[in-house]
Amino acid sequence: MDVRLSEILAALSHALDITEGQPRGHSERTCLIAMRIAEHLELDDATTSSLFHAALLKDAGCSSNAAKVAALYGADDAAVKRDRKVTDHLSPAASVRHLVRATAPGRSPMAKARHLRLLVAHGAGGSRDLTELRCERGASVARFIGLDEVAATAIRHLDEHWDGRGYPDGLEGDAISLCGRILCLAQTAEVYWQDGGAGEACDVALRRCGSWFDPAVVDALVATREDAVFWASLQTPLVSALEPPDRAQYADDDRLDRIAEAFATIVDAKSPYTGRHSLGVAEIAVALAARLGDDAVGQRAIRRAALLHDIGKLGVSNRILDKPGRLDAAEWRAMRRHPEWTLEILQRIPAFAALAQVAAAHHERLDGTGYHRGLGAAQLDRPSRVLAVADVAEALSAERPYRGPLAPGEVLAIMRRDAGTALDAGVFAALEAALPAWSAAPARRDDERVAA
Structure with missing residues (x-):
């Protein structure tokens, strides 16, 4: 008997969450936020369906750079990724604080210095390569299981930024797919919601509006700030109810x-x-x-x-x-x-x-x-x-x-x-x-x- 693809991806997304150092349900909550933004932007059903599945599978490439991250930082890869998620890595001061926190924690000063040298030598080009590996691998997984190119491209564009300073391709503005722009904001909002609720999720969107995030997408998110019912729904995310009914996909x-x-x-x-x-x-x-x-x-x-x-x-x-x-x-x-x-x-x-x-x-x-x-x-x-x-x-x-x-x-x-x-x-x-x-x-x- 065929089963809904969304049920399978929602469950398996928990494995991706723990790989990224996130609490289980991160991808499902990201999906709920993305769907709310899509509703505000009045996306058509086909695009909404692609965004829906891409949100659940957004971290499918996350394991491909785990070994390299652990080796460079001399630390648990999931812990490094968790810390990086709340770091504006385009800010030199924030990046330095991240490196000090996340590099070789609990180890000797000599070990920390050695890994810091590795990270400096790795540089922005190395970080770009790691992101490209992650994003392209994720997009390939999406294609392999039968998702459309809109979904695959959204995953590929997950870490691109509105001002062109994101990774892996440095795309700018409308050159980034709309679904990719929504996912970039939705996943960041979810991470900040974990500790600061709706207020912090919307505040980080406003702080990075025009740099990381598309202003129109930010407006769509901020419009939900006072919707207590919506933000409460993230506590127990139920994504299947938000899948466009006429676009439901099944797995034989x-x-x-x-x-x-x-x-x-x-x-x-x-x-x-x-x-x-x-x-x-x-x-x-x-x-x-x-x-x-x-x-x-x-x-x-x-x-x-x-x-x-x-x-x-x-x-x-x-x-x-x-x-x-x-x-x-x-x-x-x-x-x-x-x-x-x-x-x-x-x-x-x-x-x-x-x-x-x-x-x-x-x-x-x-x-x-x-x-x-x-x-x-x-x-x-x-x-x-x-x-x-x-x-x-x-x-x-x-x-x-x-x-x-x-x-x-x-x-x-x-x-x-x-x-x-x-x-x-x-x-x-x-x-x-x-x-x-x-x-x-x-x-x-x-x-x-x-x-x-």
Whole structure:
């Protein structure tokens, strides 16, 4: 049965929110603000629909620069992005304060100085490149899941400013798409609303009117200042009611597959060591399911679960994901939360509810030694067991910050020690037959799925 695209994107937007260092619901609230501006500007239904979906997917490229941000600042990428969201980076004084706050927090003066030098050397050109990577990746995801070019362009133009001093292309005035201008203001207003309510959201719009923001769009936002009912609605955002009814989009099975694959690329783009992890796990899981006799429906279900199993990792700092040494206790606690976040996000989507439990169980083990819930054999169905084996096999086959990739024989030798105790023996037997062929197959490049 087809499901509304807005329900899926609204739920998955929570994963994008945590990647950007924002509280869950940020994108949905941005969508509500954008829709209110669109109403004031009397946009037609087609443009409003494009804006609606673009608002929910605006941060689809956010993971692509996370590793670079963490490395440059020597800090949690989400924390840096959160601080940058409330910084007028075109103000030299504000930029300096941001750098002092966000660079290598809690570390030695020498470490802070080293990262500040890196940031200075990176310069405005480097910042522009990071923004271009983020915005173009987001636009590519929008196109991949079937959104129109108006929506994709709005995402591309998200960080352009009215005065031409924004990124990535330095577009000015009406050269920026109208939906892009609305999104730029709507997302900024939402961030300032979090701490200062409607007054601060409107005040920041007025302070940056004519520089960051289109004056006509600012006027549309400021007209809502005294509408207490509207601003109260942001507390529990319900975006589906604002989708233009005659323009509602739906997702059939093929589109659901594309959405799962698109979000897998978002997850994998977060770390240079997971560039193909989710797709690889999906390929192995499908091969195992086929060998174990699953029909096409079962294979499709396990593929979706595999593609989305690590969506919770979008909330894990790259300082942890890319750390070359052993994780300390606090870092390990943070890492172990990602299956929990996967479950929370996927459970919000009726179309993915059945696979949410499977996806979130990829670190569970038959003997109860796994995480995040410590489930045992009696609680783990076969799809969960298949996904657990596929995840381990792909992870061992791939490069990691602390070691190189392992050959199929080494992978199987390591996993054989856990077969029948932590990992399902029958699924492992299927892996022994499937892994050599999978390892020998040429990997599909990312740009064959979602162009970088």
